[in-house]
Amino acid sequence: MKNPFSHEVKIVGKITVGARITQPGNSMEYKTGSWRSYKPIIDKEKCKKCGICVTYCPDASIKRTEDIPVIDYDYCKGCGICAIECPSHAIIMKPEV
Amino acid sequence: MKQVIEGNQAVAIGAKLCRPKVIASYPITPSTHIPELISEFVANGELDAEFINVESEHSAISACLGAQATGVRTFTATGSQGLALMHEILYVAAGMRLPIVISVANRSLSAPLNIWGDNCDTMAERDSGWLQFHSERNQDALDLVIQAYKIAENKEVLLPAMVTIDAYSLTHTYEIVDVPSQEEVDAFLPGYKPLHACLDPENPITQGACAMPEDYMEFKYAQQKAMQTAEKVVDDVFEEFENKFGRKYRKIEPYRTDDAEIILLTMGSMTGTAREAVDKLRERGTKVGLAKITVFRPFPKKELITVTKGANLLAVIDRNISLGLGGATFADVSSAYINAADRPLILNTILGLGGRDPTVENFCEIVDRSKEVMKTGKVERPVEWINVRKEDVT
Amino acid sequence: MIEVRFHGRGGQGAVTAARLLAVAAFKEGKYVQSFPMFGIERRGAPVMAFLRMDDKQIRIRSQVYEPDAIVVLDDKLIKAVNVCEGLKSGGMGVINTKRKPSEIGFKDIKMATVDATSIAVKHGLGSKAAPIVNTAILGAYARAAEEFGVGKIGIDSIVKAIMESVPSKPNENADVAKEAYEKSIFA
Ligand code: SF4
Ligand code: SF4
Numbered sequence: 001m002k003n004p005f006s007h008e009v010k011i012v013g014k015i016t017v018g019a020r021i022t023q024p025g026n027s028m029e030y031k032t033g034s035w036r037s038y039k040p041i042i043d044k045e046k047c048k049k050c051g052i053c054v055t056y057c058p059d060a061s062i063k064r065t066e067d068i069p070v071i072d073y074d075y076c077k078g079c080g081i082c083a084i085e086c087p088s089h090a091i092i093m094k095p096e097v
Numbered sequence: 098m099k100q101v102i103e104g105n106q107a108v109a110i111g112a113k114l115c116r117p118k119v120i121a122s123y124p125i126t127p128s129t130h131i132p133e134l135i136s137e138f139v140a141n142g143e144l145d146a147e148f149i150n151v152e153s154e155h156s157a158i159s160a161c162l163g164a165q166a167t168g169v170r171t172f173t174a175t176g177s178q179g180l181a182l183m184h185e186i187l188y189v190a191a192g193m194r195l196p197i198v199i200s201v202a203n204r205s206l207s208a209p210l211n212i213w214g215d216n217c218d219t220m221a222e223r224d225s226g227w228l229q230f231h232s233e234r235n236q237d238a239l240d241l242v243i244q245a246y247k248i249a250e251n252k253e254v255l256l257p258a259m260v261t262i263d264a265y266s267l268t269h270t271y272e273i274v275d276v277p278s279q280e281e282v283d284a285f286l287p288g289y290k291p292l293h294a295c296l297d298p299e300n301p302i303t304q305g306a307c308a309m310p311e312d313y314m315e316f317k318y319a320q321q322k323a324m325q326t327a328e329k330v331v332d333d334v335f336e337e338f339e340n341k342f343g344r345k346y347r348k349i350e351p352y353r354t355d356d357a358e359i360i361l362l363t364m365g366s367m368t369g370t371a372r373e374a375v376d377k378l379r380e381r382g383t384k385v386g387l388a389k390i391t392v393f394r395p396f397p398k399k400e401l402i403t404v405t406k407g408a409n410l411l412a413v414i415d416r417n418i419s420l421g422l423g424g425a426t427f428a429d430v431s432s433a434y435i436n437a438a439d440r441p442l443i444l445n446t447i448l449g450l451g452g453r454d455p456t457v458e459n460f461c462e463i464v465d466r467s468k469e470v471m472k473t474g475k476v477e478r479p480v481e482w483i484n485v486r487k488e489d490v491t
Numbered sequence: 492m493i494e495v496r497f498h499g500r501g502g503q504g505a506v507t508a509a510r511l512l513a514v515a516a517f518k519e520g521k522y523v524q525s526f527p528m529f530g531i532e533r534r535g536a537p538v539m540a541f542l543r544m545d546d547k548q549i550r551i552r553s554q555v556y557e558p559d560a561i562v563v564l565d566d567k568l569i570k571a572v573n574v575c576e577g578l579k580s581g582g583m584g585v586i587n588t589k590r591k592p593s594e595i596g597f598k599d600i601k602m603a604t605v606d607a608t609s610i611a612v613k614h615g616l617g618s619k620a621a622p623i624v625n626t627a628i629l630g631a632y633a634r635a636a637e638e639f640g641v642g643k644i645g646i647d648s649i650v651k652a653i654m655e656s657v658p659s660k661p662n663e664n665a666d667v668a669k670e671a672y673e674k675s676i677f678a
Contacts, residue, residue, distance in 0.1 A: 015315045017255055017293040018194030021303035101510070101517045101525075266552045270526035271510050273517060369550035456553045 032059055036078030038093040042068055046090035053082035053091060099275050104267035105130035107235040107274050108174065108200045108260070111242035113144050114282040115198070118169035118289075121149035121160035123179065126212045127268040128202035131174035154179035158186040158199070165195040166304050168295025170246065170288075176202035176264065180218045184225070190257045191226025191320060193305055195294055196249035197257040198242060203365065203416075204264040205451040213452020214264035216365060217417040219393075220425035226320050228258035228327060229393040233368045235274045237391070238262045240344055243282055247334045252292050253326045263366040263416075264452065277342060285341050324395045331392055348397035350389045351404045353379060357386030359467045360405055360441070362413045362430065364390045367448075367455040371414070374460030385464050390426065398433040402440075410467045411441040414460075416449040423447070423480035444470060447482045459484055492545040493642035494555045495632075498574045499564035502534040504625030508562065509540035512629060514652035515644050516544040524549045537572050544642065560642050562632055563587060564607070564624050566595075575600065583641040585632050587624050591676055603635035605675045607667075614663045614670075626653055626664040630671030638677060646672045 016022065042053075047068040054062045054069050061076040062069045071082075083091040102110070109131045112120075120139070122132035138144035147164075151157045154175050161171040175183060180201055190197050203216040219229060230245055232238040238260060245258040262268055294304055308316055328348075335346045353375055354360055363371045368389045378385045388404045390397070405411050415424025422428055427445035434440040446463050449455040462483055470476055495512070499505030506527040513525035521544045528539035541555040557577045566588035568574060575584070575597060583601045586592075589609075592602035607627035617623035633646040650665045657664045 015312065015319050017319070018304065019192065019306055019308050019312075019316050020293060021306050022300075024301040024303070099517075101514045101523060265526065270524060270552070271513050272524045272549070273522060366552050369552045373551045454553050456556075457551065 031074050032077040033061075033072075033074045036073075036076060037096050038078045038080060039073070039096055040071055040076060040078070040080065040082050040091050041094055042071065043090045043092065044068055046088045048088050048090070050087065053086050056081050056085040098278075099273050101271050102235065102274050102276075103130070103269055103271050104232070104235045104238050104262045105202070105269070106134060107239040108242060108262060109134035109138070110276055111239035112172045112174075112198075112200070113138050114277065114279060115170065115172070115243055115246050115286055116144070116283075116288065117146055117172040117198075119147045119149065119161065119164035119171045120173060121151050121157045121164070121171070122173045123151050123154045123157045123175070125154070125176055125179040125202075125204075127204060127264045128174045128176045128179075128200065130268070131200060131202075135172070135174075154182040155186060158183040158190065158197075161197050161199075162186055162190050162193070162195055165190070165197050166193065166294050166296070168289075168291035168297070170250075171197050172199065173197075174200045174202070177204035177206055177212075177218045180222060181206060184222065187222055187225040187227060187257070189305070192316065193294065194255040194320070194323070195257060196246070196255055198245045198249055199257070199259050200238070200242065201259050201261045202264050202268045203261050211451040212264070214266055214366075215416045215450045215452070216261065216263070217450075219259065219261050220417045220419070222259070223394060223425065223429075226256060226324070227394065228254075228256055228324075228331075230258065230260045231365050231391055231393060232260065232262045232267060233366055233389060233391075235262075235267055235270065235272050236344070237346075238267060239274055239276065240338065240342070240346065241391075243277075243286055244334050244338050244346065246289075247286050247337075248327060248330050250289060251327075251330045251334075254323050254330050255293065256320070256323050256327060261365065266366040275344075281341065285338065328395050328397070331395075346391055347400070348390075348392040349400040349404050350391055352387040352389070354386035354388060354404055354408070356384055356407075358384040358409045358471070359386070359464055360408045360411050361385065361387045361460060361463065362390065362401075362411055362426065363387060364393070364414075364426065365416065367414065367416060370455055370457055371460045374457045374464070377457065378461060378464055383464060383468075393426075393429075396429050396433070401430065401433050402437055405441055406439070408441045410471050411443050412463050412467050413443060413445045414463065415445060415447050416455070418447050418450065427480065442470060442474070442476055443479070444476060445480045447480065448484055453484060456484075492543055492549065493560070494558045495542040495544075495560045495562060495642060496555050496558040497540040497542070497562045497564065498568050498572060499538055499540075499625070500534075500568070501536045501538050502621065503538075503564045504623055505538050505562075505564055506540040508564070508625035508629055509542045511626070511649065511652045511656060512542050512632065512644060513544070514656055515629075515648040516542075518648045518651055519644060521545065522547060522549050524552075528554065537568055544644075558582065560585070560632075560636075562628055564628055566590065569595070583635055583639050585628060585635045585675075587628050587631075591678065593678060601635070601639040601641065603631055603638065603675045603677050605631035605671045607631065607671055610667050610670050610674065614667050616660065616663055616667060626657065627667040627671040629653070630668035630673075631675040633668075634672045634675040635677075638675075
C-alpha cells in the first residue's frame, strides 16, 4: 500500500549523517495548495485588516499588505483556521470545483 | 607526569586535556568531584570553556547536545539516576550523530536507594547507540576519555561515547596515574572540526528533523553501520595511542588465557581483584585465565571468540542484573557464540550489586563452581548469584 | 604489600590521612592505593579509610579485611568500634590518646600512642572540640613504623606530602607531624 504521507517525503534516497537537512527553507518546494478542497476568500468589505488571520495560518500562506491580506493559494491547504479566527467573519470557505 | 589522584580527578583532567568548549553538568554522588574540578579549571583559566550549571541531568545532556550541534566539543559527567534521567536525550544525541563524550560513575539504581557501585546504570543504556568504554583503573579512565573523543569524532563513526568508572572503587580511590602533557594530547587529539553538525549562518542546516517511515529505518541502519565501522576505528585509535603514550588498550584484554580451561570474563574495577584470584589459583595448578571487556559497545564478538578459543568454560561475571533474565553481559556474550562452531560452556555469576565488595574469595568460588560444571559438562543453573543471603529472602 | 586501616570520625580527616600517607609512600617509589570506606559521609559518624602500598603494581580493589596496621584518630572510638578487627598477628596500632599503650589493653599488638589532639590544638589546627589530628597522627605513624619495622614511610616524605597537598596551614601541619613523631610513646 502506498504510504499516505509519501508525497511529503523529500529525503528518500541519500541518507544524511544524523538526519540533518542541508537545503534550508525546502518546505517552499511542497506546494500544499494541492490539498485544498475548500478555498478561503476574504471579503474586502468586512475585512478590518487586523492581521489575525496572518498570525493563525499554520502554513504561513497569508501575507500582510497595505490593503487587506493576500492568500497564497500555492500553499493554502484549505484548513479553514483563518475563517474561524477572523473576528469580522470576513473569510468564507468556498468549495473548490 | 605521575601523580596520586582519585578516579574522578583522572576523568576531570582527561576531559580538560581534550579541551571541550562546553561542559554542562548536574552533580550526583559519586561523580560530583568531576564537575567540581572542571568548574575550577574553567574558573581559574586552565580550561577555556563555558561551564553551564543546569537544573537536572536531562538538562545537562540537552545542553551538551545543543552545544555540540553548534559545532563544539562537549563533556558532562553523571551516574546512576542521573544517567537514567538522561535516557531520552542519549538516544537523540546518538540519532543526531553528535560525538559527545560523557563519563559515568557506575552506581546502582534505586530502589532501594543506594549510592554504591554496580553497572546497572550503563547496562540500561546499552541499546542507545552510544559507544561504551569501561575502566579497570584510574589510568584507564583518563586514557579512555581521550581515546573516546578520537573514536567518537572519527568521520566514519560520529557516535557519542561514555567512559565508565566504578563508584568509589575508582571514583574515590587515589592511585598513581601518569598524566600526559597538554602538548602530547593536542598532538594525538587535534581541535574538534565539526563535519556535519554545526551552526553556520552561511550554510544553514536543519538538525533533529523528523523522519518518516520511509527513512527512519535507514537512519537506524546507518547508526548500526557506524557501530560496525567503529570496531576497526577503535583498534586503530588504540594502536595510535599505544605508539604515542606507550599504554596498550584492547577491546577484550586477555590475562593468562593461553592454556586456560576456565576463563573469567570481567569488566571494570573488579578485574584487578579477579587477577589476584587467577594468580592464586594458578599457583594451586588450576588452569584459569581472565578476559576483561574494555569496549562493551560495539560489542567485541570476534575478539571474545578468539580469546576463549580452546577454553572449556567461560564464566561471565556481571555486576548488574537484567531482571527476568540474568546478567546483561551474559546475554550479549551468549549471543556472540550462538553460531560459533566451537564454543565453551557459559556460566553467569551475579555479584557485587549495590556496592557489595567483590573479593578474591568470590572469584575463587566462581572457579570452584566452574570446575563442578566441567566435570558433568552440564549447565543446570546458568545464572547464579553469589555472596547473597538467599535464606533471608522468603 | 602493606595494608593500613584508618579509623576516625567524619570530619576528622581520616580519609585525608590515608591519602597523605599514600602520597608520602609514592614519593619513596612505592605503588600506592588509598580509598575511603565506601560510606555516606556524616560528620561525627565512625569512618574508615584504607591504604595499600607495595613494590609492584596494586591490582586488588576489595576493601582491606586483614590490615598490617591500624591508625586510630580518636580513642573514644575504641569503645564503639572493634578497631583491631582482622589485624594481622604481630600487626601495629597507632592511636591518638592521652593514655600510654599499656593502658589501652590491646594484646599481641605493637602499639604506639600519641596525644595528637593536644599537639594539633597547640599549633592552632582545629579547635579543642574539633581538633584536626590527621597530620599529627601521621608523624606518630612514621615513628611507629620505624620502631616496629612495619610499613615504613619516612617522616621526611610525610612532611613533603603535607607541604605539597595540604591546602591550608601546610607549615603548621608539617610541624605537628614532626612534633608527634618526637612525642610518640611505645610502652
Ligand atoms: S482576520 Fe479577518 S479581519 Fe482580520 S485581517 Fe484577516 S480577514 Fe481581515
Ligand atoms: S485555509 Fe488554512 S492554510 Fe489556507 S489561508 Fe486559511 S489558515 Fe491558511
